[in-house]
Amino acid sequence: MLYTKILNNIKRSIQDPLYFFQSLTAFLRGFIYIFYYRLFTRNIRIGFPFRAHAPVRIIGPGAVSIGRNCAVYKNVFKGLTIVTYSKKSTVSIGNRCLLGGLTIRCKERVVIGERTMTAISLIQDSFFMNLAKDSYLSVNGSIPVPKPIFIGNNVWLGADSIVLGGSIVGDDCVVGAGSLCFNAEYKEYSLISGNPAKKTLPIDKLLRLTGAA
Numbered sequence: 001m002l003y004t005k006i007l008n009n010i011k012r013s014i015q016d017p018l019y020f021f022q023s024l025t026a027f028l029r030g031f032i033y034i035f036y037y038r039l040f041t042r043n044i045r046i047g048f049p050f051r052a053h054a055p056v057r058i059i060g061p062g063a064v065s066i067g068r069n070c071a072v073y074k075n076v077f078k079g080l081t082i083v084t085y086s087k088k089s090t091v092s093i094g095n096r097c098l099l100g101g102l103t104i105r106c107k108e109r110v111v112i113g114e115r116t117m118t119a120i121s122l123i124q125d126s127f128f129m130n131l132a133k134d135s136y137l138s139v140n141g142s143i144p145v146p147k148p149i150f151i152g153n154n155v156w157l158g159a160d161s162i163v164l165g166g167s168i169v170g171d172d173c174v175v176g177a178g179s180l181c182f183n184a185e186y187k188e189y190s191l192i193s194g195n196p197a198k199k200t201l202p203i204d205k206l207l208r209l210t211g212a213a
Contacts, residue, residue: 026051026071046070047095054079054100062089062106067097067114075101075120082106085129094153102157105129108146113153113171121157121175125149125165144183152188174203 030050037044037058044058047068054074058064062084070093072080082091082104089106093099094114101120104110108125126146147166151157155169158177163169167181170188175181180195190200 022053023051026053029053030071052079056080058082060084060089060106061087062091064091066093067095069095070097070099073098073100083129085126108165109148110151111149112151113155115154116151116157117155118157119159119161119177121159121161121163123149123151123163127164147183172203173200 027049029052030046031048033052033056034046034048034050037046043062044064046066047070049069050066051071054072056072056079059081060083064082064084078101080099080102083106084091085105085107089108091104091106091110093112094116096115097112098117100118102118103122103124105122105124105126107129110123110125112123125148127144144165149163149165149167151163151167151169152171152173154172156174157163158175158179160178161175162180163175164180164182166183168185169175169181169192170186170190172189173186174191175197176191176193178195179193179197181192182196184196184198186192186197186200187202189203191203191206192200
């Protein structure tokens with residue numbers, strides 16, 4: 001499997017020298033990010049190898065970990081931005097994730113599984129990041145408190161999708177373009193759509209309806 005992948009990359013590089021140059025540039029840029037964050041921060045860890053086709057910005061006092069073989073791609077909102085708002089904030093991204101135009105704003109906890117792919121997406125576990133906990137009392141409890149977000153393995157976040165606090169997205173799910181997930185659990189292998197997304201459609205049922213299965 002690995003041998004076949006390497007061979008295919010070599011063939012593609014010969015056929016398209018620009019692909020080789022772009023891949024090498026992304027690999028070297030990713031290595032610089034790994035080196036920089038390990039050298040200058042104690043709370044950020046990026047696994048090797050890491051390919052950065054677009055800028056990566058990680059800001060804040062919280063702990064951030066990105067698994068091995070992840071890649072960041074260009075999109076309308078370029079690259080990957082992660083902002084943590086307290087020392088207790090934790091962001092964990094699994095191995096082999098493809099991240100394009102993703103923004104994560106974390107006050108409590110955000111967990112993303114392996115092999116997840118994102119377009120222009122927002123993941124945010126609190127409505128208002130700069131409010132102290134005592135501030136919630138001044139609005140008569142109408143603002144939900146921050147809640148952790150869990151996104152499973154092999155999930156696809158469509159363009160302009162938003163995942164808010166309390167969301168649990170199961171493995172192999174697709175979050176449709178423009179959908180908003182908030183404070184709900186979504187079963188695995190489902191198409192999630194709507195704003196807010198309240199109901200899901202099993203992907204196997206969808207495939208049968210379209211005649212693809």
